[in-house]
Amino acid sequence: MKIHELFAYLRVKDAPKAIAYYCDVFEAQEKFRLTEPSGKVGHCELDFGGVAIVMISEEYPEMNILGPQSIGGTSVSIHLHVEDCDKVIARAVAGGGTLVRPASDAFYGERSGTIRDPFGHEWLIGHSIEDVTPEEMQRRYTALMNG
16 A cells, blocks of 8 residues: 545534634645535645645535534544644734744753634644654653653
8 A cells, every 4th residue: 555645624603704714824825616506615635844735625514524612522633734833823814813932942852832713623733842852752751751
């Protein structure tokens, strides 16, 4: 088996607002969208800086396609690596997101924080502060877990 690509596919209530939020906050570019005659967005593709495509659709409860707001949360976090996480986190919160965890420096060489967007999806937003080998990361992780 050869895997060609992997995409996150977000289900949301009010896809047009979600698309606008992601384009504004994360500077994603809309590639295209498929809209039903009723105006409901069945599919949209957003280009995140040429490194990833995120797909968006409205909820379809009749097909059990539900987003985080309808199911009471999410167990997934999308990790977005940027140049300045503090700036992006501030923009995400100013745009209507909720701060879950403020940015801080971590043992694995990244400064990061977490926001929940207005549609219930969580984004871990970070930037590199240091190159850390897997061995050093494990050493630091073990020390952290041992208190």
